[in-house]
Amino acid sequence: MTNPVIALKQATVTVGQNTDILKQVDLDIYPGDFITILGTNGAGKSTLFNSISGDLTLSSGQILHHDRDITQVPAVKRTRFIARVFQDPKMGTAPRMTVAENLLLAEKRGQRRTLRNRHLTANKLAQYYDMTKQMGNNLEDRLQTAAGALSGGQRQALSFLMSIQVKPELLLLDEHTAALDPKTAAQLLHATNQQVTENQLTALMITHNLKDALQYGNRLLILNAGKIVLDVRDEAKKALTEQEALSYFVN
Amino acid sequence: MSIVVSSIAQGLLWAVLGLALYLTFRILNFADLTVEGSFPLGAATAVALIAHGTNPYLATLAAIAIGALAGLVTGLLYTKGKIPVLLAGILVMTACLSINLRIMGAANISLLNQETIFSASFLQDLPKYFDGVVVGLIILTVLISTLIWFLQTELGQAFIATGDNAKMAAAFGIKTDQMTIMGLMVSNALIAFGGAVIAQNNGFADINMGIGIVVIALASIIIGEVCFGELSLNQRLVAIVVGSIIYRLVLLAVLQLGFSTNDLNLISSIILAIAMILPQARHYLKLDGILSRGGNAHD
Numbered sequence: 001m002t003n004p005v006i007a008l009k010q011a012t013v014t015v016g017q018n019t020d021i022l023k024q025v026d027l028d029i030y031p032g033d034f035i036t037i038l039g040t041n042g043a044g045k046s047t048l049f050n051s052i053s054g055d056l057t058l059s060s061g062q063i064l065h066h067d068r069d070i071t072q073v074p075a076v077k078r079t080r081f082i083a084r085v086f087q088d089p090k091m092g093t094a095p096r097m098t099v100a101e102n103l104l105l106a107e108k109r110g111q112r113r114t115l116r117n118r119h120l121t122a123n124k125l126a127q128y129y130d131m132t133k134q135m136g137n138n139l140e141d142r143l144q145t146a147a148g149a150l151s152g153g154q155r156q157a158l159s160f161l162m163s164i165q166v167k168p169e170l171l172l173l174d175e176h177t178a179a180l181d182p183k184t185a186a187q188l189l190h191a192t193n194q195q196v197t198e199n200q201l202t203a204l205m206i207t208h209n210l211k212d213a214l215q216y217g218n219r220l221l222i223l224n225a226g227k228i229v230l231d232v233r234d235e236a237k238k239a240l241t242e243q244e245a246l247s248y249f250v251n
Numbered sequence: 252m253s254i255v256v257s258s259i260a261q262g263l264l265w266a267v268l269g270l271a272l273y274l275t276f277r278i279l280n281f282a283d284l285t286v287e288g289s290f291p292l293g294a295a296t297a298v299a300l301i302a303h304g305t306n307p308y309l310a311t312l313a314a315i316a317i318g319a320l321a322g323l324v325t326g327l328l329y330t331k332g333k334i335p336v337l338l339a340g341i342l343v344m345t346a347c348l349s350i351n352l353r354i355m356g357a358a359n360i361s362l363l364n365q366e367t368i369f370s371a372s373f374l375q376d377l378p379k380y381f382d383g384v385v386v387g388l389i390i391l392t393v394l395i396s397t398l399i400w401f402l403q404t405e406l407g408q409a410f411i412a413t414g415d416n417a418k419m420a421a422a423f424g425i426k427t428d429q430m431t432i433m434g435l436m437v438s439n440a441l442i443a444f445g446g447a448v449i450a451q452n453n454g455f456a457d458i459n460m461g462i463g464i465v466v467i468a469l470a471s472i473i474i475g476e477v478c479f480g481e482l483s484l485n486q487r488l489v490a491i492v493v494g495s496i497i498y499r500l501v502l503l504a505v506l507q508l509g510f511s512t513n514d515l516n517l518i519s520s521i522i523l524a525i526a527m528i529l530p531q532a533r534h535y536l537k538l539d540g541i542l543s544r545g546g547n548a549h550d
Contacts, residue, residue: 053422079424092422094415097408105412110424113405162423 003066004028005169005202006052006082011061013047013226021047023226024061029170029204033233034196036213037206039223040249045206048223049172052204054078065169080110083168085159085176092159095148099139099158102147103128106162131161135191137184153184157191164195171196173205189216210242222248257380258503262471262496263387264449268464269471269491270394271441276472277487279414279434284340284465286442288347289321291461293443294450295351298360301451307367311447318443319436321347326432344461351458359457367451383452390448394441395488402484410434411484442468463516466523471495473526498522 006029013022022044029035039045050056052063054075063071065081086092093102104118125143132139135157139150147155156176163171173192177185193216196203207213213220219233222245230248232240268290275283293314300310321343328339352358374382401407412420413430421427442464450456475487475494482490505518 076421076424076426079422084422091416092419094412094419096415097411101408105408105420106423108405108409108423113409113425115401115404115406118403118405118408 002031004030004064005066007064007067008051009062009064011051011063012059013044013051013056014059020059021226022051022058025226025228027221027228027231029202031169031202032200033202033219034193034217035204035219035221036217037204037221037223038208038210038213038245038249039206042225043223044226045223046174047226049084049174049204049206052170053082053084053172077110081169082172083109083163083166083170084172085156085163085174087175087178089152089155089159089179092162093147093150093155096146098144098146099132099150100125100128100143102158102162103131103165106165109166109168131165132158134195135161136187151184153180153188156180157188160188160192160195164199164201167199167201169202171201171203173203175206175208178208192216210245214240214242214245220245224248253379254503255500256378256384258499259496260380260383260387260452262499263391263492264383264452265445265467265499266387266391266471266492266495267394267445267448268442268468269475269495270391270398270488271438271445272465272468273472273488273491274434274438274441276469277414278411279431281336282340282465283325283435283438284337285321285325285343285347285435285439286340286468287461287464288344288351289318289439289442290446290464291351291456291458292321292347292354293318293446294456294460295354295360295446295458296443297447298362298450298456299354299356301362301365301367302360307365307370307451311368311444311451314443314447315440318446319440321443322435322437322439323432325439326435329435330428330431347461348458355456355458358459359455361455362451363454367454368448369451386448386452391492395492398488399485463519466516466519467498470498470519470523470526473523474498477526477529 008027011025129140222230297310297314325339325343328334329336409425413427417427471494475490479490
């Protein structure tokens with residue numbers, strides 16, 4: 001197998017006195033992995049994401065990006081290769097900027113922004129039209145609308161498109177469909193799966209939905225009390241039943 | 252007639268402050284009180300230098316630089332020192348009081364018989380107060396064009412995004428602290444520039460001339476918004492200029508009613524309060540059909 005894109009070595013996050021919310025986690029994320037992550041509240045899913053994105057610094061252990069130690073690299077620099085979609089639709093977009101402006105902003109993820117004109121040309125708009133049309137929720141008709149005026153589903157679809165506009169080496173999906181109604185959530189999840197597969201993205205997706213976790217991706221992790229208690233891929237993942245998965249949630 | 256021209260000239264010159272405050276108040280989304288210090292700081296710097304024989308244009312440039320410095324201090328206290336922005340602004344504003352006294356060496360300096368930017372030969376043949384109108388129009392044309400250009404650049408868009416959603420901006424690799432510091436520096440540089448120009452127009456700098464600056468600058472922004480409602484970002488910048496002129500004309504009308512200039516700060520506050528309440532009151536009183544639409548806080 002090829003080298004991992006991102007690898008966690010004995011990653012530990014301690015809060016307060018002696019409470020470890022992430023306990024010596026080892027995780028190798030390989031190119032093309034689409035990993036779904038399950039775990040109860042407080043299992044350490046968000047801490048895992050925050051550690052990878054750099055919003056949290058590890059208390060001990062290492063994070064490697066293609067074998068380079070990035071444990072101390074700040075979050076803003078990691079945006080060159082890591083993109084993230086948050087649970088809250090309000091979090092991922094600039095509400096007063098239009099859909100097109102948001103997309104334009106995302107085109108420069110992790111790069112220097114200079115005094116060059118932003119170049120929101122007709123060509124760009126046509127390209128954005130095609131791109132947003134793929135999401136299947138009429139986002140393409142609202143390119144000139146402020147993101148704050150979109151529906152939750154459209155806004156989250158926009159957040160998702162923005163995160164993959166510059167292909168990230170790793171995409172973090174933090175329960176990005178959890179705030180949506182079931183139908184909209186299913187639609188976005190379907191679109192997500194399509195984009196991840198078509199573009200051969202490497203992605204981690206936290207979900208609370210057992211069925212979704214089993215259905216999507218090639219690999220599944222279950223976190224419990226700061227540890228990875230199950231890590232299955234391919235055939236083993238396909239063979240996993242809901243009952244078996246549930247048994248790992250027991251403390 | 253000439254007092255109306257004077258009011259329009261004042262409106263144009265003071266519009267610079269509204270534009271400067273717009274960068275922090277509307278784009279970065281916080282109230283920066285540094286401006287109450289950087290305004291007299293710019294005035295003091297320019298006037299003191301001119302009084303000592305410096306070229307007025309150089310003196311004005313020096314005022315811009317020192318205003319940027321005041322903004323830098325507030326920005327560092329806020330982003331690196333983690334001091335709430337309101338308090339950081341108050342700290343710098345208060346410190347400026349002492350610094351301004353140091354610069355001026357007295358509570359006020361006159362520019363009597365000194366050369367200023369208003370001494371340029373092409374302004375001398377104009378009727379009274381028209382020099383302020385012409386200088387104001389030149390400054391605003393350059394300033395608004397520059398702002399429109401800047402806000403459409405990649406950097407300008409990153410600046411807007413920082414104020415709109417800092418968390419999202421950071422997730423796309425925008426250095427939000429740098430953007431905030433830059434905004435405060437540019438804003439206060441412009442405020443100090445305004446101070447330098449207005450002091451030269453008035454012919455003096457006074458230690459107390461910073462009092463009420465925030466309210467005056469805000470009034471031009473809010474009046475512009477109330478009058479014109481939903482506008483594009485570029486149109487908004489022009490609306491601020493119109494707001495600033497309307498504010499001066501309202502002030503003039505109030506003074507004509509017999510109020511004294513001592514009441515100016517009270518009147519300014521009342522005008523701003525009314526302008527800010529109007530959108531809500533309109534909603535409650537269902538005046539939407541009578542008055543034109545407007546007063547939205549969003550861009």
